[in-house]
Amino acid sequence: MAELPVYPPQLPPPDDGFDAQHVDPILRTPLGSGRNRKERLAGTVPTNLTVTYLFTIPEFQLFEGWYRWILHDGLLAFKGPMKTSLGIQNGLEMEITEMYSSRSKGGQWIVTAPVQILKRQTISELDTQYPDEIIYSGVFDRTMNRHWPKPIR
Template sequence: MTNRWPDRLPLPTIDGYGIRPGEAVLRTEMEAGPARQRRRYTQVPSRITVRWVLRREQFALFEAWYRWTAKEGGEWFEIDLKGGLGLLPQEARFTRQFEARIVAGILWEVRSELEIRERPTLSEGAMAILLEEDMQGLIGSIDALHTLIHTTLPGPHAW
């Protein structure tokens, strides 16, 4: 992927941010008894509602990037988006035209919706570990290991 969200533009704000996973399950109502359900897809795109607050010059850059690089929103691009695993790069494209309005007289509020190919989630193995182990203790151990390696131990040149 060659297109990337411009570093000169801010990431979406938390206000108005939302994730809506696509439907992966097909449900069939039965004449009698419980409905049947089956998984239709293993990779399901999700929709992300986004909002940016941009200064005038940022909005000008956004409009040009949207038109020329994102091809009016139809091209995939990489952008850092929040999810359960934190802020991670994801492949996205616009699903509808953005809406923009002036707020506070000097700022532009831009709203739209992005489609991401696949939401980053824990692996099945990582999920199993977190379900079995004390999560806070595990996180504390990881933080302690990080501190040991990056702060306490001497660098490789010291050996």
């Protein structure tokens, strides 16, 4: 399989503030008793987002050309940056699932696009065994940066 195209590094990533809808990996079959029989269909499911990009006029020109010629009007998936619960992730496999919409405002172009991250991003199964390390990771980072010994010159 050919390598996926890459989101142009000259363009800004999607703006913060979007809703994520994860595809349900469980198939539920209603039973006559009113209960459901459940079956896990997939271990990895996509996440659907509607994101907003804020572009200058030249950035919007590049985006439109990249979408049309490199992604073949959205036919191809691509690798690009996206903010997830794990922070900014670069090189995520995603696709623009429908044609984007755009509007001009004050010298900027506001582009709204439905995007699907092909694999839901979560911490690893091993990480869930150490919940305190996840919950207090910010405190640990600040403490280490403040108190880490300075190198001797």
